[in-house]
Every structure is written in structure tokens, then in C-alpha cells.
Amino acid sequence: MIGNFLDQFWSLTFGGLSLGFIYILIALGYTMVYGVLRMINFANSEVFMVATFATIIIVRDVYKFTQTSEYATGFQLWLILGTALLASMAVAGILSVLIELIAYRRLRRMNSGVLAPLISAIGVSMVLAETMRILTDSRPVASPRAMEKKFIGKFFDADIRLDNTIIIVAAIILLLLLLTFVNKTRLGKAIRAVSMNPNASKLMGINIDGVVSITFLVGGLMTGAAGFFYVLKYENSSFSIGFELGIAAFTAAILGGIGNIKGAFYGGLSLGLLETYASFFLGTQWKAVTVFTILVVVLYTKPNGLFGEALTQTRA
């Protein structure tokens, strides 16, 4: 067992890293919203699920790929990947903003505590999942393979697969863009201000509703990118994937300390790796249990996350 593990260590690590980056991007959907509103964006998991379908539709219906067609190469490949990524991000971003309008805005105005928006968001995610279930006849949908998953190099014994590499590189670029946006631009500054103190920033003339919408948009964009990467890696989707991935990404956000971007990064990476190693030893059917156990242990022992600042302090 251990010998096998050491043999496969590097290939597991690469798989875990690319899974980790998918988690990071979904976790950002939770963490950005939590940072500003101090609320769990429960419907984020279903936004991710819808984004995976957006990717599949682009590849299958817009570019007319089928299971048997030839792989795209060169410029055409990058064009396809680019449009699919942008489309998923756009769909997820818009959906996220709509969810904020429908499920949160009114309740936020009424100042109705923690439970009401949470229940309302559960309702929205239920509606999204059910709509997709009815549209797909409760069946998983396979995505046609537009890109050949060739090996582009070797690291120790592990083959480095093209799709994993694309995921890691593209995710890092997206994260850098996000960090620049939050730290360097005026809007980013407004987001940080609202997350520190909503009332004071209102007094300073910041349009709170606008900032909240932007936050949902950014969180949605990141989650949408994750949807694209997921399809690139696993080449299928189903109406029910939102729940499992969503809980895992939420765990990642908590693990790193929810509400800050760095936390999502470390949390996502550690969870992706931990989960991949754990499923090697225990079998993939216990994957979800591993994730939940980590979540419970973290929340119980270090509710502010491993890398997070104490939320109670920033809040007070």
C-alpha cells in the first residue's frame, strides 16, 4: 500500500493540485460573499453546476463536437477553450448577480438575521438543481472531448497531463487578476471597505448595493471558471454535482479561514491534496466523508480556519 502510494505520489499530487485549484475558485465564490455580507452563499454550488453545463453546450452545440470527432489543434483549440471559459464565467457571473437580487436583496434590506437569507438561498439552489434535472432527464451528461489529453512532460515518474497543466496555469492567472482587482482598483477598495465596516463605508458615499452586486459577480466569475476546468478535467457533468463540490469548496474556504482570499487559496490546495491522498487509501466512495470529517474537525477546533484572522475581531 505504502509502496504503491510512493510510486504514484507525484501523479496523485498533480491530480490533487488541479482539483485543489478547482476548489479554490469555487471557494472564492463563498469567501468573497462571506467577506462582504457575512453570509454563506449557499447557492454558489449550483452556480458552479450550471457553469459546467454552459461549457458542455459551447463545446457540443456551438462547435459541434461529438464523441467521435477529431481533436482540435493549434489556434482552433485555444479558441474553443477560450470561448468556453469566457461563456461559463459570464453565465455564472450573471446568474450569481441574479441570485443576489432574488434571494438576498430584499432580506438584506429587512435586516432579517442569518436564517432567512440562508433558507432563501437553499430554495434558489433547489430550484436550479431541479431545473437542470428536468432538462437533462436526471442523467449525467458527457462532454465531447475537444482536446487531446496528451502528456507534455515527466516529473520524476509522473506524467504531466496537458489538462491538469492548463487548469493550474489558468487558475493562477485568474487568481492574480483577482488579487490585482481587489487590491489595486477603486472598486476593489470599495469591496474591502464594505467588508471592514458596512456602515462607515455607506457614510463615505459607497453604494453598498452596487458593491454587493459586484462581489457576487466576481465570485460568480471565479466559480464559472471552476465549472469550465471541471469539465476539462472530468469531461462530464450532472445536475447533482453541485452539492458535493460545493460542500468540498466550502470546507476549503473554512479550512483556510473564510472571508479572505489567501485563505481560500491555501484551503483549496490543502483540501485538494488531502482528498486525493485519502481516496487513494480509503477508496473514492469515502471521499465525501473525509471532506465532512475535515470540515467538522476544523470548525470545532479552529473555527477561524488555519490561516484566517479571527473573524470576531474584524467584525467588532
Place this chain on the structure above:
Amino acid sequence: MINLRDKGAEIWEKANRPQRVIMAICFIAMAASLPFMGGTILNTPIADYESVLVFPVAMFVLMAIGLNIVIGKSGLLDLGYVAFFAIGAYTMGLLGTRTSLNTWEILPIGIAMAMFSGIILGVPALKLRGDYLAIITLGFGEIVRIVALNLGTLGRSEGILGIPTPPPVFGIEFTFDSHRIYYWTLLIIILLAIWMVRRLSVRRAGRAWESIRQDEDAAELMGVPTFKYKVWAFVLGASVGGAAGVFYASKTLFIAPDNFTLQISILILACVVFGGMGNIWGVIAGAVILGYLPDRIRFLSDARLLVFGLVLVIMMNLRPDGLLPRKKREKALPSKEKS
């Protein structure tokens, strides 16, 4: 908006004892006579009317009463309520097929198992804030299902087959298709649960839950042992869920992990929210309506969960107190200005 709850309470409070007894008897008689309405407008087009009354309607009512103790009374959002239902059902399944115990003997064991798991989950989880609690309980519900799906002794995805029906009581036989008998038995369990909740609500426990729901910090400062009462609410809610589970397994004769998905938790949550959190009559009305309508109206039965999701969103936004809201004096004060 008209507050039916307060109207009802007014009539009840003005009545003297014999009048109250008569009202209660009328109400119970009305509920008990429902199985005879099969030929009327109430008939369901797809499923058998009397079996609809047992599951989902009566079962939903029972579970909604249990969940209401947790969500409505003490304001703790539990998204994994199905776990207790599953634990009750699997206790019945395992003991019923492996040992010679009958349903009535297993019922207390099932309830005890559910309560015990309530403690195991509650003691660590209830130290957390509301929204974290929701996620933890959600995870717990899934863990129970995944364990049932992967453990050989629990039958994996095939579940447990051939669970015995309850033995006859006073000469009344419980056969597979005697839905009426099951319905009336459930009605008795429901009445017991209502009685338990009503007794508790007016005593120390009820007042403690009330204060926890309105402002936990203030309650703690006033000397309410909040943690203890939160665990109590959780465990009592679990016990009702466990009882429902035992009875469900004994009725359907066969259980599988697929019967205990997250959706059930959400459905019950929708019943509680729709009816009116915290008001037991509202919750019962909500569970009856949401359990019954999808079977009555054909196009609803395909998109049941879709409708339930919409119900959650719309109710929360337009009528957050539900169909029959709780008494005015019990309403939480508007939450404190943030930060």
C-alpha cells in the same frame, strides 16, 4: 395581513374547558375520518389516496413537528434532519430482520438511537454559530447516507428487504395494504408529539428556547443554560424523527439509502417554513398542504422539489412568518443593527 393564528388563539382562549374538549374532539375526529374521503374531491389521481395520507402527508406532519422544535422553537437551522429519520429506519430494519423483536419493542430503541446520535452531533455542532451549524448538520445527513451506502451490514445500495410489519394490537392486524390502520396509528403518534411539544413550550424548556431564539447572548447573560437547552431541543427533535423512521421502515417493508437523501431534509424544512416557523398548527398545515398537493395536482408531482424550492424563496421574501405565523408576543424582536 390577517393573522389567522391570533384569531384561532382568541377563540381558544375565550372558550371554557368543556368547549375546548369539544373543539379538540371535533378536530381529532375530522383528522381521523380523512381516509373515508377517498371518493370525494380529495382523491389523488396517481397514487392510492389512503397511502398518500400515510406517506407523505402524516409522515411529513410528524417530521415537521419534530423539526419545528429545532428550527421554530429554538431557532437552530438543522439541514440534516433526514439523518435521524434514517437512523430510526435502519434501527428498525436491522433489528427487525436480525432479531425477533417486533416494531413496538424496536420503537423505543429506535428513538433512543436517534436521540443518542442527536447528542453526538449536537454537542460539538451546537457550539457553533447558526450558519455553520446548518452546514455541519447538512454534512451529517450526507455522512449517514454514505455510510449506509457503503457498509455491508446495512445492505449497501440494495438496502434492507423484508422488514416485518407491526404485530397485531388488540386484534387489529397491520397488513401491508391496510393503510387506514397505519394512518390512525400515526395520528396517535402525532397527537402524542403535539402534546409533548405543547407541554414543553409553556414550561422552563419552552421559555429557554424562546429566549435563545430571540437573543442567545442576552439569554446566556440572564442565566439561561443556553447550550444545555440547545442540545435538548436537538435531541427532542431527533427523537421525533427517529420514531417516524422506525414506523416508516415498518410500513414500507424495505429501505434503501436513496430514501434518505438531502431532499427529504429540505422538503421538511419547506413544510416548516411554509406553515410558519414556531407555530405548531401552522407547521402541521404546511406539512399537510405540501405533502398532499404534489399528489393531487398532476404536474406538480414531476417537479415537486422545484415547487418546494420556489416555496422557500417566495415565503422567505414575502411572508417570512409563514402561512400561520407564531403568536405576536413570541415574534423575535427585529434583529439588532449590524456591527
